[in-house]
Amino acid sequence: MLAGKRILLIIGGGIAAYKSLDLIRRLRERGATVVPVMTEAATQFVTPMAVTALAGEPVHRDLFDLGTEAEMGHIQLSRSADLLVVAPATAHLMARMAQGLADDLATTLLLATDTPVLAAPAMNVRMWEHPATQRNLAALVQDGVSFVGPNDGDMACGEYGPGRMAEPLEIVDAITARLADGPLKGKRVLVTSGPTHEPIDPVRYIANRSSGAQGTAIASALAALGADVVFVTGPADVPPPTGVSVVRVETAQQMHDAVHEALPCDAAVFAAAVADWKVDGAGDSKIKKVAGQLPTLSFTENPDILASVAQMDTGRPRLVVGFAAETDDVLANATAKHARKGCDWLLANDVRPETGIMGGGENAVHLVTGDGVEDWPRMAKAEVARKLAARMAEALA
Template identity: 75%
Template sequence: MLQAKRILLIIGGGIAAYKALDLIRRLTERGASVTPVLTRAATEFVTPLSVSALAGAKVHEHLFDLTDEAEMGHIQLSRSADLVVVAPATADLLARMAQGRADDLASTLLLATDTPVLVAPAMNVRMWDHPATQRNIATLRGDGIAFVGPDDGVMACGEYGPGRMAEPLAIVAAVEAALAEGPLAGRHILVTSGPTHEPIDPVRYIANRSSGAQGTAIAAALMALGARVTFVTGPASVPPPAGATVIRVETAREMLAAVEDALPADAAILAAAVADWHVVNAATSKVKKGAGGMPALHFAENPDILRTLSHAPNRPPLVVGFAAETNDVIAHATAKRARKGCDWIVANDVSPATGIMGGTENEVTVIRAEGAEAWPRMTKDAVARRLAQAVAAALAGNPD
């Protein structure tokens, strides 16, 4: 719940602004007070009257409002909230945030605030994918700005892809996570999840049976303890957790780049099942059957994400890897921890008889420098909660 929490909601000028009306309703029915700010472009999509009626509060639009600015209103607005939410965050608004512009009320508030900021991007897929937008996003993430969405879907323009603003309930979940009070409040934790797909040609790839369920559960458990989570996921079969900053990737090389871009972090939980190899001679068009027989595939090793992160100059204080084994689980996982240089390894037996790979339960052994601790078989959600508590204790200097 958000009882008595104060939200400064900045509504940008995009077609997704209509969702902000539902977002206000969802926030207020959970007990939050919402102070709305409309950009000039936002008034082309929603009216100040409708926003004010739903929020039960005055709408702020102009930087040079005589009454407000007589009391330095933009400074008071920027610092009186518990959280600043930008929804929708258009490409233009993200660019101005990244550049430190202060040429209207919204950008001035964002520059003047020392309050945490959560943005929900919304724009055309080509605008989202443009290198300039991606540079701005990387800058903002480096500045500690939290993201929710965007989602994949059909755009108002008819194109399909990432760029749809997250749904109001997903934004509410992100708000709740950002304001959660718990032992991980103020901590940034990186989680990787799901499989990677290594292409053979445009329609075929090499993958594994990971569903991403355990990584998703871990991210949710960390957020429940107050952490801000960056969730780097391969093409998983389960949806990412609401409230996390989600970065979708396909290949191991893309995952490494996303992990490095997400730093610094207080901890990294690398639960993804990363492919060990990629196809060097992947075809650019579909490989056809022919008289020549089966094509020869040439492989090269993928980058070792766990080892790279464990030895990075900006290494998180706690790095946790996973070892999915089918035999000699403890011996292989113990050797892996030493070889990779991480702090903990969470090992499990994924041989077919266990039903763990792609299932709802897990049975893990946590291997640390001081030894191995076997946990009983439990649901993946229960494993995630116990691991999150262990991470919180370790970061507090009280390892169990």
């Protein structure tokens, strides 16, 4: 898959830069040519000599190299590659990318390119969760940058949480998916997945039993067909797929905002089990138990994410797919929801506890379209995902 591909690898200045050495080796094992670029900070963690030895190509570092820049070398570098990979993408480097800065060779290459970009973030968990980094992430996703990771794990600073750079083989898988010559190559697809958590107070929330397995499988299947997938996920039980841009959210309002920040796209699949209501005025302090007294909660509606996209006047995706998890009158309720929401397709399933579908490994769906209802047999969620992805590829061809 990677034989003959040319990867421009930009190594940022973080402790995870050591993983770039193994990444280079893995890519070359698969037949790819790796052209390395190092930021000045990256040279504090790995040596240019080691990178050159593994890549078999000289390291590019200097924007003002008289030899290469006489021929506009940064333009040639950025446009001669099949893919630009930033690993590690530090918080500082992501901020410069989001702002469109071009103050060294790495950022100039990223600004001068019309080639796809894949980034593997790596930073302290607090830096990753900081609103500024999340704003930069949303801006880069909007600009079409794909992401792999970060993963949860132990960090060099001694903390634990999201921020650990994806492992080299995960990045290789993401590169392979990004370069896949499938029927959805060049298509941008948005997928939502998982439950949402609606806070009652700082320690309690309202949620549902969705595991996120079906949405994750759909995102993976679409990526395997070459799509550029933006994956907006609530706090799911399963890890996100590789080869997609992951945006993590907690609440329905956050998911709504992330979805609209990720537009425009060619298609959108709304597989998330979004809470219909949230607590009106969630408390800033833990609600204390008082003997003989029960707390009273009042609710307000959450935004209708599916309808807000399906009924857009301008910029609507060509194909909008919704889901309906039902326990009674599945087809009647799903058909009514399909008409009410304004989506093109709607996949309905029976999630009564005895079916074992919600949280399980299988699904049995009914595809509702303007032409009627198509019943799919019970199958593994991965098979449902592949079948849906193939149908979407036909519709978008």
